[in-house]
Amino acid sequence: MELNLSRGVDIIKKSKNIIIAFHKRPDGDCLASAWILLMGLKSLNKKCVIVSSEEQPQYLDSIINNIIGKKKELFISLKRSKSFKPDLIIVLDASNPERLNFNLKTLLLKKTIILNIDHHEDNTNFGNINIVDPSLPAVSIIIVNLLKKMGINLNKKMAELFFISIYSDTAGLTISHPVIPRMLLKIINAKADPVKLIGLLRLKKLRVFHLEGRVFSRIKKTKKSNIVWTWATQKDLKECHANYSDFESITEELSRIVEAKTFFFMKETANKRWRVSIRSYNKNVRKIAAEFGGGGHRHAAGFDISGTLNQAKQKILQLCVK
Ligand SMILES: [Mn+2]
Numbered sequence: 001m002e003l004n005l006s007r008g009v010d011i012i013k014k015s016k017n018i019i020i021a022f023h024k025r026p027d028g029d030c031l032a033s034a035w036i037l038l039m040g041l042k043s044l045n046k047k048c049v050i051v052s053s054e055e056q057p058q059y060l061d062s063i064i065n066n067i068i069g070k071k072k073e074l075f076i077s078l079k080r081s082k083s084f085k086p087d088l089i090i091v092l093d094a095s096n097p098e099r100l101n102f103n104l105k106t107l108l109l110k111k112t113i114i115l116n117i118d119h120h121e122d123n124t125n126f127g128n129i130n131i132v133d134p135s136l137p138a139v140s141i142i143i144v145n146l147l148k149k150m151g152i153n154l155n156k157k158m159a160e161l162f163f164i165s166i167y168s169d170t171a172g173l174t175i176s177h178p179v180i181p182r183m184l185l186k187i188i189n190a191k192a193d194p195v196k197l198i199g200l201l202r203l204k205k206l207r208v209f210h211l212e213g214r215v216f217s218r219i220k221k222t223k224k225s226n227i228v229w230t231w232a233t234q235k236d237l238k239e240c241h242a243n244y245s246d247f248e249s250i251t252e253e254l255s256r257i258v259e260a261k262t263f264f265f266m267k268e269t270a271n272k273r274w275r276v277s278i279r280s281y282n283k284n285v286r287k288i289a290a291e292f293g294g295g296g297h298r299h300a301a302g303f304d305i306s307g308t309l310n311q312a313k314q315k316i317l318q319l320c321v322k
Pocket residue numbers: 029030093119137138139169
């Protein structure tokens with residue numbers, strides 16, 4: 001890990017044109033990590049852009065844009081990136097290239113190096129250089145260490161982004177990890193205000209409450225085991241004038257149910273297609289997700305499944321009670 005960190009530093013120093021990429025349906029960890037890294041690389045006078053075929057989700061867009069200001073122009077689509085000839089592509093928070101929101105191959109030139117930085121247990125080490133540490137609660141921690149090794153300390157804006165990443169990957173600071181207190185201290189020392197940021201991160205659009213109302217009213221629990229689940233349909237989204245990223249806070253809310261040890265949330269993506277977020281305090285849900293071709297972490301994972309609501313639910317429950 002330490003050796004790979006040094007190799008990462010070396011390759012960044014040698015590169016001039018750098019692209020930063022991350023996983024589909026970007027979250028607070030990968031987005032904030034990308035912006036922290038971009039700010040650090042800019043201070044080294046590197047040409048650097050973030051390439052994504054998706055916009056930032058609405059629940060994070062304004063808080064991030066307020067921090068980064070005009071740099072938003074450096075967040076570009078795959079199409080616009082075609083004129084940018086990268087000697088280095090840094091992939092964040094993705095266990096394999098298929099997790100990206102574009103085809104990585106379309107950006108590769110003969111000499112392009114891939115630097116894979118991640119904290120997923122199932123990372124396939126697909127990069128030319130791989131900095132993977134599954135013991136960490138957020139990939140941003142690796143980014144902050146990498147920058148420190150290059151002599152770049154967190155400024156206030158970077159520290160604010162760092163907080164967003166940790167808040168995001170710990171379900172709103174509710175999943176504890178021994179490294180978090182030290183990271184919070186770093187953030188406070190860089191003059192960022194976590195209390196102010198929590199206030200902003202907790203805000204939700206009215207339509208999200210309408211959506212939650214429907215989803216929460218359907219919550220079910222198994223009789224014997226502490227498994228809780230619920231679902232949302234395309235019709236719910238339409239009738240609440242909501243979009244897919246509005247589901248984000250719902251999984252987090254479910255984690256507050258006292259009776260739940262394992263819980264999952266099924267989101268209809270098309271007719272008889274569901275995307276499932278699963279969380280557990282006592283089961284390795286990454287293994288359950290892997291059974292359906294998905295992935296994630298020990299306590300939080302996701303996968304796609306097909307079938308009617310009942311068929312899909314039964315299949316998931318069977319694995320959960322095992
Ligand atoms: Mn992450």
